[in-house]
Amino acid sequence: MLLVLAAAVLAAGAPTAPEPTDAAARQAPAVASAKPSGDADRLVCKKEMVTGSMFPVKVCRDKQKAAQNRQEDQDQLRNVQRMGGPLVR
Numbered sequence: 001m002l003l004v005l006a007a008a009v010l011a012a013g014a015p016t017a018p019e020p021t022d023a024a025a026r027q028a029p030a031v032a033s034a035k036p037s038g039d040a041d042r043l044v045c046k047k048e049m050v051t052g053s054m055f056p057v058k059v060c061r062d063k064q065k066a067a068q069n070r071q072e073d074q075d076q077l078r079n080v081q082r083m084g085g086p087l088v089r
Helices: 002-012 022-033 063-083
Strands: 043-049 056-062
């Protein structure tokens, strides 16, 4: 019962989105035209862990750059495995 009441209060008190101002309305078309047009230019976003941090960071790249980075990572991993691991002295 208390849960239903709390949900009703939160739903009733939820603020609505403010109306866009003239400046925001003028900026929206510029942002829309900056979007890439082709499939190869489409952004690919993923969360990556940063060494020394517990929080992932969202990284966005175009599709071609993401494929290139993935290929470079696979090549580096293959080289390390072929050599028997990193040399530690």
